[in-house]
Amino acid sequence: MTPPRTLGGVPDPDEEELIERLRAGDESAFGSLVTRYHPSMVRVASTFVPSRAVAEEVAQDTWLGVVKGLPRFEGRSSLKTWIFRILVNRAKTTGGREPRTVELDTGDGLGSERFTAAGTWREPPVVWTDDIEDRLAAPEIAARILEVVDQLPESQRQVVTLRDIEGLSSKEVCDVLGISEGNQRVLLHRARTRVRAMLEDDVRRWGK
């Protein structure tokens, strides 16, 4: 299950208790915090830096920043958002990701060939939402989704990872990445559109 989320900075009582324990240096509190967020942090950091190993370093370095900042953490954002903000700042400073030289080969599934001159579907989308779960096993879908997300241009990948995979709100995503809501939406739309197109292709290919 996804960890508890706070909306717009409303304090989560469990989180408050966790923060108290962290401040007191409770080892098991640190253990559960690391278990809960470290893999996500590495995933998010990977969208900024050239390798998994560097992402791992950025995440570890972020943890030190978290320990250091805890006494001053005021709970105006959720703990997760706060941690991600530290992470993204460090990841940006580290940077070094090679700009993509090869264009993404998955399209958005919405080329001009899909619509008539009047703008209606030439061939309407085939219905697959009813039975996708029967056709594709969940781990299979997750692996394919990550594959496609990995191929997205960085900015789209960052937004969709934080928003849809990690479950941050749009406001939190903007806050963490330092982008406008409008920009966030455009990037999110492109990313989701491409992931949808991939799912459609897969369902067509495997579902027969």
Added chain:
Amino acid sequence: MMRLLSSWRRDIVCRDAVVLMTDYLEGVMPARQRARLERHLASCDGCEEYLRQMRVTIAMLGRVQPEDLAPETRDGIVELLLAYREEAELDGEGGDGGGDDGVAGNT
């Protein structure tokens, strides 16, 4: 751009509808545009299915689980943090400056 401007008054067509899906799902559409899109969706099975596909896509993205963390990795990080914390406490506030050097520099 011209297309969007010229489509301002007429009904939404499928090609416009797919572009608006995220704004729609995010709940950031002006009421009138939203009403026009909903009118289109009510009469277009293709776009209705497309919207469902976007929703399913979002749900699938949301179900991607974080990788499991190896207990050794977790314990290693926790140990590092506790040691770092203790050190910071011994140093008091003045120890802040060296804080970020706790790990080998970024490559």
